[in-house]
Amino acid sequence: MDTIPYTVQAREDTGLYNAKLGIWLFLASEVMLFGALFSAYVLLRTGAGAGWPAGASVLHVHLGAFNSVVLLVSSMTMIFAWASLKERNFPRFKSCLGLTILLALLFLGVKSHEYSTKFEHHLYPNTSTFMAIYFLLTGVHALHIIGGVVVNGYLWGPGSKMWQTDPDRFTNRIEVAGLYWHFVDLVWIFLFPVLYLL
Amino acid sequence: MIARAQHHPHELSFWRKYIFSTDHKIIGLQYGITALCFLLLGFCLMLLMRWQLGYPGEPIPGVGKFLGENNAPGGVMLPEFYNELGAMHGTIMVFLGVVPLLVGAFGNYLVPLQIGAPDMAFPKLNMASYWVFLLGGVTMLVSFFLPGGAASSGWTSYPPLSDIATVGQTFWLIGMVFIITSSLLGSVNFIATILQLRAPGLTFLRLPFFVWTQLVTAFLLLLAFPPLEAAGLMQLMDRVAGTSFFLPSGLVISGEPLKVSGGGSVLLWQHLFWFLAHPEVYVLIAPAMGIVSEIIANNIRKPLWGYKSMVYSVIFLGFMSFIVWAHHMYLTGMGTKISAFFQTTTMIISIPSVIILTCLFISLWGGSIRFNTAMLFALAFLPMFGIGGLTGLPLGLSASDIHLHDTYYVIGHFHYVVAPGTIFAIFAGIYYWFPKITGRKMNEMLGHIHFWPSLFFMNCVFMPMFALGLAGVSRRLYDGGQQYAHAQAVLPLNKMITVCAFFLALFQLPFMINLVWSMIKGARVKSDNPWEATTLEWATPTPPPHGNFAQAPKVYRGPYEYSVPGALKDFSPQNEA
Numbered sequence: 116m117d118t119i120p121y122t123v124q125a126r127e128d129t130g131l132y133n134a135k136l137g138i139w140l141f142l143a144s145e146v147m148l149f150g151a152l153f154s155a156y157v158l159l160r161t162g163a164g165a166g167w168p169a170g171a172s173v174l175h176v177h178l179g180a181f182n183s184v185v186l187l188v189s190s191m192t193m194i195f196a197w198a199s200l201k202e203r204n205f206p207r208f209k210s211c212l213g214l215t216i217l218l219a220l221l222f223l224g225v226k227s228h229e230y231s232t233k234f235e236h237h238l239y240p241n242t243s244t245f246m247a248i249y250f251l252l253t254g255v256h257a258l259h260i261i262g263g264v265v266v267n268g269y270l271w272g273p274g275s276k277m278w279q280t281d282p283d284r285f286t287n288r289i290e291v292a293g294l295y296w297h298f299v300d301l302v303w304i305f306l307f308p309v310l311y312l313l
Numbered sequence: 314m315i316a317r318a319q320h321h322p323h324e325l326s327f328w329r330k331y332i333f334s335t336d337h338k339i340i341g342l343q344y345g346i347t348a349l350c351f352l353l354l355g356f357c358l359m360l361l362m363r364w365q366l367g368y369p370g371e372p373i374p375g376v377g378k379f380l381g382e383n384n385a386p387g388g389v390m391l392p393e394f395y396n397e398l399g400a401m402h403g404t405i406m407v408f409l410g411v412v413p414l415l416v417g418a419f420g421n422y423l424v425p426l427q428i429g430a431p432d433m434a435f436p437k438l439n440m441a442s443y444w445v446f447l448l449g450g451v452t453m454l455v456s457f458f459l460p461g462g463a464a465s466s467g468w469t470s471y472p473p474l475s476d477i478a479t480v481g482q483t484f485w486l487i488g489m490v491f492i493i494t495s496s497l498l499g500s501v502n503f504i505a506t507i508l509q510l511r512a513p514g515l516t517f518l519r520l521p522f523f524v525w526t527q528l529v530t531a532f533l534l535l536l537a538f539p540p541l542e543a544a545g546l547m548q549l550m551d552r553v554a555g556t557s558f559f560l561p562s563g564l565v566i567s568g569e570p571l572k573v574s575g576g577g578s579v580l581l582w583q584h585l586f587w588f589l590a591h592p593e594v595y596v597l598i599a600p601a602m603g604i605v606s607e608i609i610a611n612n613i614r615k616p617l618w619g620y621k622s623m624v625y626s627v628i629f630l631g632f633m634s635f636i637v638w639a640h641h642m643y644l645t646g647m648g649t650k651i652s653a654f655f656q657t658t659t660m661i662i663s664i665p666s667v668i669i670l671t672c673l674f675i676s677l678w679g680g681s682i683r684f685n686t687a688m689l690f691a692l693a694f695l696p697m698f699g700i701g702g703l704t705g706l707p708l709g710l711s712a713s714d715i716h717l718h719d720t721y722y723v724i725g726h727f728h729y730v731v732a733p734g735t736i737f738a739i740f741a742g743i744y745y746w747f748p749k750i751t752g753r754k755m756n757e758m759l760g761h762i763h764f765w766p767s768l769f770f771m772n773c774v775f776m777p778m779f780a781l782g783l784a785g786v787s788r789r790l791y792d793g794g795q796q797y798a799h800a801q802a803v804l805p806l807n808k809m810i811t812v813c814a815f816f817l818a819l820f821q822l823p824f825m826i827n828l829v830w831s832m833i834k835g836a837r838v839k840s841d842n843p844w845e846a847t848t849l850e851w852a853t854p855t856p857p858p859h860g861n862f863a864q865a866p867k868v869y870r871g872p873y874e875y876s877v878p879g880a881l882k883d884f885s886p887q888n889e890a
């Protein structure tokens with residue numbers, strides 16, 4: 116008795132293969148992480164009263180909006196990447212996942228441009244509680260984007276060899292990576308209005 | 314002791330087999346050995362504290378001169394060093410000792426066996442979880458040698474003190490991030506394993522109670538730790554990037570206004586911390602209940618009374634533990650309405666624990682009990698945990714908590730839960746599963762010498778703490794309350810506690826000797842199921858080889874079918890039709 120069951124096929128009573136359950140559980144914990152950070156935002160903001168700046172007066176709304184679109188599109192290309200594998204179209208998978216990675220890098224580029232303009236205007240994390248929570252929330256989110264780029268980069272490059280040996284399992288991996296990617300995207304959909312617009 | 318286990322076709326190298334192993338049993342043992350070392354370290358730190366509390370200002374005999382001039386000039390402990398010891402005793406005991414033992418060691422070793430699985434669902438993650446845990450532990454250890462020493466703001470790390478503490482606190486935070494990451498990897502793995510890898514026929518209400526407690530615990534770790542991670546990141550930013558998440562405006566330190574932007578909230582930390590730390594106490598106790606239940610069921614030779622209500626209770630306990638956290642904060646001025654809510658939930662959460670304990674007590678009724686060492690520890694767990702739990706009720710009501718908050722009464726209360734409670738359950742578990750792991754039994758004589766004095770001295774250590782607390786002696790005082798008039802009458806108790814703590818230490822020696830000696834020389838077991846138990850871990854070869862079961866097991870019955878009327882034997886294993 117040596118092999119672990121349900122690595123590819125779903126178990127009947129749970130309807131899931133192991134990795135898919137794993138990623139859902141991981142995302143549940145991520146919800147708690149960002150939930151705590153958002154709660155901190157709420158508590159600090161209600162405590163600050165009138166002293167809290169309007170996001171738009173400090174941050175660049177257009178850049179934030181642009182980045183939202185970038186991430187939304189990258190989520191779509193991620194789905195197409197998975198769908199391509201389901202249709203056994205490996206070349207299209209390659210270009211879709213490649214596009215996802217490029218869009219993520221574009222997001223990071225815009226983000227670091229935003230950061231550096233803030234630094235040029237002498238706005239640092241220690242300037243105010245608003246800047247502190249801004250840098251913390253977007254920083255933790257950016258780390259998640261970087262994590263996604265690393266995983267997707269691996270699955271696009273060396274990891275994609277699995278397509279030859281075990282296509283079903285590889286397709287599952289893309290599905291799991293996609294679930295993570297959509298979550299990171301979703302976090303931004305909350306972050307953007309809360310920080311830039313409210 | 315593990316060497317005989319390898320009847321494995323493709324031989325792995327020593328490193329892959331014992332060091333970077335992905336086998337849940339090896340990882341469980343790695344966790345177990347590491348965590349036992351941390352437990353001993355936390356215990357030794359406590360002995361140093363106890364000396365200072367019993368004999369304040371007197372040089373520590375023997376080791377005093379090795380502690381360094383910065384910590385104990387002339388062997389006399391400085392207050393700062395006491396604070397370091399206190400914070401690190403708490404941190405090490407909770408995060409590096411007890412939880413890794415209960416979950417990392419017992420959980421890892423037993424859960425796949427008890428559900429009839431070949432391994433955990435994600436073996437590589439399992440290995441990563443151990444190594445990240447070790448990294449966190451090493452970070453904590455290294456912090457003792459930093460300028461200013463280790464973290465000294467208590468295991469709770471309350472700001473603003475922790476925000477402005479020495480660099481040891483930064484290491485504490487980084488260490489915690491590692492530990493949280495490790496526990497995240499572990500908890501995902503446990504839940505996935507229990508839900509996905511159960512053997513055919515092993516339905517949820519046929520799971521051993523131990524597995525249920527591990528499942529609930531994994532959910533607590535999964536969902537309660539991330540808020541502490543968030544809080545840890547914020548405190549880290551406060552310390553290294555100069556932010557003011559937890560620093561209110563207008564803070565003055567040693568007469569100097571602190572140069573920060575201000576606007577932060579110290580209560581924010583407390584809320585996020587206790588959102589983890591209350592569920593954490595159920596992480597410290599639920600698996601212990603699981604261990605004790607297995608051992609009691611086996612040694613009374615009849616089914617557990619009310620198995621189903623125990624299962625529903627532990628699930629309910631898990632849910633409730635997320636909405637009681639602010640009972641640690643009654644005295645922060647958060648308001649009576651909020652207090653009323655948390656008092657209510659706190660009273661409600663005591664119910665499931667009482668149900669579980671009651672079921673175990675009633676189970677004893679009419680059993681033909683086998684009093685081996687494992688069973689003695691398991692039986693002692695019941696009243697000890699009972700004392701710990703019942704003394705918690707006055708702390709959960711805000712009126713009585715005004716008097717008791719932050720006194721030695723609190724220290725007595727939670728130590729009854731974790732020391733004679735959880736630690737006894739851990740001992741029980743070690744005596745009980747040792748034969749499965751090594752193929753040998755531990756020595757009963759040494760076991761008795763370990764058990765009876767431990768029970769006696771545990772109570773001598775912790776019972777007087779209630780008296781100290783009721784007299785109003787605060788916790789975290791480096792001289793045990795000498796400067797306070799109201800403490801004078803009870804101060805002699807401090808000496809007594811200290812003497813008893815050293816006796817308690819002395820009577821752990823038979824255990825250590827027993828553990829090592831029995832591995833090499835203990836009486837060999839004659840069967841794979843020496844206790845004549847019913848659950849699946851005893852259906853494996855001894856010790857279980859890689860892949861665990863000779864053939865994939867099938868399950869036909871519930872976990873505790875002992876003395877079934879009409880059966881040939883007084884135990885009916887789950888895998889026998």
Ligand code: HEM
Nearest residue numbers: 359399400403406407411467468469731732788789790814
């Ligand atoms: C059996 C032996 C033990 C003894 C005699 C003991 C004794 C003590 C003492 C004297 C204190 C400090 C009181 C103070 O200065 O406020 C303390 C604090 C503490 N202990 Fe233990 N302890 C033991 C085991 C444990 C275990 C097994 C755990 C956890 C699982 C634990 C967790 C803690 C915690 C969390 C604190 C609070 C630290 C703080 O104030 O931040 N202890 N213990």
Ligand SMILES: [Cu+2]
Nearest residue numbers: 591637638641
């Ligand atoms: Cu609590």
